[in-house]
Amino acid sequence: MSDGDYDYLIKFLALGDSGVGKTSLLYQYTDGKFNSKFITTVGIDFREKRVVYRPNGPDGVGGRGQRIHLQLWDTAGQERFRSLTTAFFRDAMGFLLLFDLTNEQSFLNVRNWISQLQMHAYCENPDIVLCGNKSDLEDQRMVKEEEAKELAEKYGIPYFETSAANGNNVSKAIETLLDLIMKRMERCVDKSWIPEGVVRSNGHSSTEQLNEEQEKGRCGC
Amino acid sequence: MLASLVHARHAERPRGVPAVSPRPAMALEPEALLDLSFLTEEERSCIARVLQRDWQLRRREEGRISKLRKSVSDPARLRSLTGDWFCDARAQRHQHQLGSDLVRASIRRRRRPRGTGDPERGPSRGELEAIDEPLAEEKEEEDGALETDQSSPTEEVQEATEPQPSPPAPAAEGTPMSQPLLQGDNIPAREQDSPAQPGDTGGGNPFGSSSSEEDEEEPDSAHSSHNAGQRPETPQTDQTPPAPPSPQNGRSPPSLLSTSSSVSSLSSSTLSGSLMSLYSEGELGRVAVRGRVQFSLRYDPAGKELQVHVLRCRELAEAKRQRSDPYIKTYLLPDKSNRSKRKTAVRKRSLDPVFNETLKYKLEKRDLQGRTLNLSVWHHDSLGRNLFLGEVEVALGTWDWANTRPEWFSLQPRMPIPSDGLASRGSLNLALKFIPVGSEGGGMPPTGELHIWVKDAQGLIPLQSGTVDAFVQCYVLPDDSKASRQKTRVVKRSLNPLFNHTMVYDGFQAKDLAEACAEFTLWHHEAFSKRQLGGIRLSLGTGSSYGLPVGWMDSTAEEQGVWKRLLQQPGRWVEALLPLRTNLVPRA
Numbered sequence: 001m002s003d004g005d006y007d008y009l010i011k012f013l014a015l016g017d018s019g020v021g022k023t024s025l026l027y028q029y030t031d032g033k034f035n036s037k038f039i040t041t042v043g044i045d046f047r048e049k050r051v052v053y054r055p056n057g058p059d060g061v062g063g064r065g066q067r068i069h070l071q072l073w074d075t076a077g078q079e080r081f082r083s084l085t086t087a088f089f090r091d092a093m094g095f096l097l098l099f100d101l102t103n104e105q106s107f108l109n110v111r112n113w114i115s116q117l118q119m120h121a122y123c124e125n126p127d128i129v130l131c132g133n134k135s136d137l138e139d140q141r142m143v144k145e146e147e148a149k150e151l152a153e154k155y156g157i158p159y160f161e162t163s164a165a166n167g168n169n170v171s172k173a174i175e176t177l178l179d180l181i182m183k184r185m186e187r188c189v190d191k192s193w194i195p196e197g198v199v200r201s202n203g204h205s206s207t208e209q210l211n212e213e214q215e216k217g218r219c220g221c
Numbered sequence: 222m223l224a225s226l227v228h229a230r231h232a233e234r235p236r237g238v239p240a241v242s243p244r245p246a247m248a249l250e251p252e253a254l255l256d257l258s259f260l261t262e263e264e265r266s267c268i269a270r271v272l273q274r275d276w277q278l279r280r281r282e283e284g285r286i287s288k289l290r291k292s293v294s295d296p297a298r299l300r301s302l303t304g305d306w307f308c309d310a311r312a313q314r315h316q317h318q319l320g321s322d323l324v325r326a327s328i329r330r331r332r333r334p335r336g337t338g339d340p341e342r343g344p345s346r347g348e349l350e351a352i353d354e355p356l357a358e359e360k361e362e363e364d365g366a367l368e369t370d371q372s373s374p375t376e377e378v379q380e381a382t383e384p385q386p387s388p389p390a391p392a393a394e395g396t397p398m399s400q401p402l403l404q405g406d407n408i409p410a411r412e413q414d415s416p417a418q419p420g421d422t423g424g425g426n427p428f429g430s431s432s433s434e435e436d437e438e439e440p441d442s443a444h445s446s447h448n449a450g451q452r453p454e455t456p457q458t459d460q461t462p463p464a465p466p467s468p469q470n471g472r473s474p475p476s477l478l479s480t481s482s483s484v485s486s487l488s489s490s491t492l493s494g495s496l497m498s499l500y501s502e503g504e505l506g507r508v509a510v511r512g513r514v515q516f517s518l519r520y521d522p523a524g525k526e527l528q529v530h531v532l533r534c535r536e537l538a539e540a541k542r543q544r545s546d547p548y549i550k551t552y553l554l555p556d557k558s559n560r561s562k563r564k565t566a567v568r569k570r571s572l573d574p575v576f577n578e579t580l581k582y583k584l585e586k587r588d589l590q591g592r593t594l595n596l597s598v599w600h601h602d603s604l605g606r607n608l609f610l611g612e613v614e615v616a617l618g619t620w621d622w623a624n625t626r627p628e629w630f631s632l633q634p635r636m637p638i639p640s641d642g643l644a645s646r647g648s649l650n651l652a653l654k655f656i657p658v659g660s661e662g663g664g665m666p667p668t669g670e671l672h673i674w675v676k677d678a679q680g681l682i683p684l685q686s687g688t689v690d691a692f693v694q695c696y697v698l699p700d701d702s703k704a705s706r707q708k709t710r711v712v713k714r715s716l717n718p719l720f721n722h723t724m725v726y727d728g729f730q731a732k733d734l735a736e737a738c739a740e741f742t743l744w745h746h747e748a749f750s751k752r753q754l755g756g757i758r759l760s761l762g763t764g765s766s767y768g769l770p771v772g773w774m775d776s777t778a779e780e781q782g783v784w785k786r787l788l789q790q791p792g793r794w795v796e797a798l799l800p801l802r803t804n805l806v807p808r809a
Contacts, residue, residue, distance in 0.1 A: 009285075
């Protein structure tokens, strides 16, 4: 990844309470590994990964793959770093908002994080994917899937139950976010706007969650 | 900081506005730096490393984007490939800075000395770190104004406070060019965005040689600040310490003060009387950068000429009480030589000067690729040193040449270079004695004399592998003229060089000593240059001299102790073995 031989640099940022597994999720995604030891993130960090993006339109006209260089910002969930981490919100095109399925407070704080994003992100309604992490710890679960889905729907964002430990849904969550970003980019760039409905039906297989609010996403483009 | 400049042009910045109104015409709220003082040293360096990695990624991205701009003609495609779509959207909300730049700048702030020589600085001295070198090209700066920025406290950069039409997305928008806090060795310092300091003379020496080299220029130029004739990068051959070997070979105390060939040439009449004016005219550095500058860029293909039309500045910092006499200087980096330097005339007494001047560079358009326009604002001081008031940089390779309208840019401070972590590079062994006027009877000496005996240095740590060809240079500040400068001989290839050099400064009264600072710097001598290893400053460490705030009154407790003993024990040698610290606050 030392060369600029990619087509797009896409920047995501993971946020959420301390200990929900942001670092682990990203580590799982980029390296396929998991370390159960909790090492708190000092302020800010990022990981990188190359992926190929193939829009999987139902028409099968995927076109050639786009080479994506992902910059995945990892933020400290600790309150003391807050001013620092929120400053990075504006640099990201999309957000992975995590909570811990075994920690109800981290779920309750999701709305706070969303309002932080609305305040500090590059636009008022950025693309967000909500991840209920630690799905492998089913016996300790404190947040029901329905509750989480409901909340996600309220905000019009996709929801996944992920496990940084076993990798379940990790790639899917991030790829969904990528899909949202690529679609938004198309809309922004293309002067002949694709009607929103079409965009939606064109959506990624796992993006049924896209809804009206989300689509209103004016980022000023 | 520069990265931000591209964004800085969007003077409009709706932020913290109710979500319902997507684009308020003007929500003007200056973007404050973050208070990151809660971070520990370790955390800061950890974060700095992340920022460094980010910066590398951004540089790579910048290169990719500039290629795209040349090769992709479809504007829509270009917009997506370059990420302009995102930058434009962000620019509507976050007027100028990338978050990572804001953090970088914020971290930087704490690294700087606080306040302009605020008297409370004494206690906080400990946190001062070696500050970066002045821009290399500034070495030549007529009046050596350059270094001032180093110590200028980084204040919040004032944002444009008036709504500006949002300019078309500048081509460079998607190409952050900011600089990392830490400079990688492999990174050409100058290219890093703006505040980059090329002066970091290899080896990570936080000091480089320039800071004092510049001093050598001053006395001559003190009265002609705009004599652009001085050669910047020319090796200064006069660096060879002229000081002959110590007259006393033995270790006998230099009872014959004046035998030293380097006895001060300060006459008793000049010193005290001139202290005040020297100081006030020349040392008032550390201007907190603020304000902005408006200029347009145009490339004239017929004349093969780049035209920088400088219109004006707004809300510049006050270099002196309530005034600045600003002028603007540009370089076309990476060329930092005089050939690359252009200046406007000086506008007297204005914080909102109108220049309306065009600075021109002849070059092929393709040569703009890879060039960066560095535009800095200076306060011209006809008697002292010019003071840095801020700068902006524009990467010309990614500039949108279709945009020839005047744009506003927020002025930025310069970035410090982190030290290489060594607190000291050895220690210096010396003795001092103050002889009050008439104290030796018979009216002798006719004025107070400060005797200095530089004995030896111990345990030097070379800047690079190998050894050190050392010499010591001394000033008694606030007089930083050549007349005040004394040097020992060079002792070659020794990490424990024996100098045994004595010198005398006369014209002192005890009360002058309280305002003065004896500065000793140890240098590695090279054929055409010199590099500083470290230094000590003996003073009361008050942060001010004759009532004016100065950065160099930064003596450590230990150094202060020596100076106090000197004052308390006139006529007696005060011995001192002190670390050659690497964090001397640069002199303005």
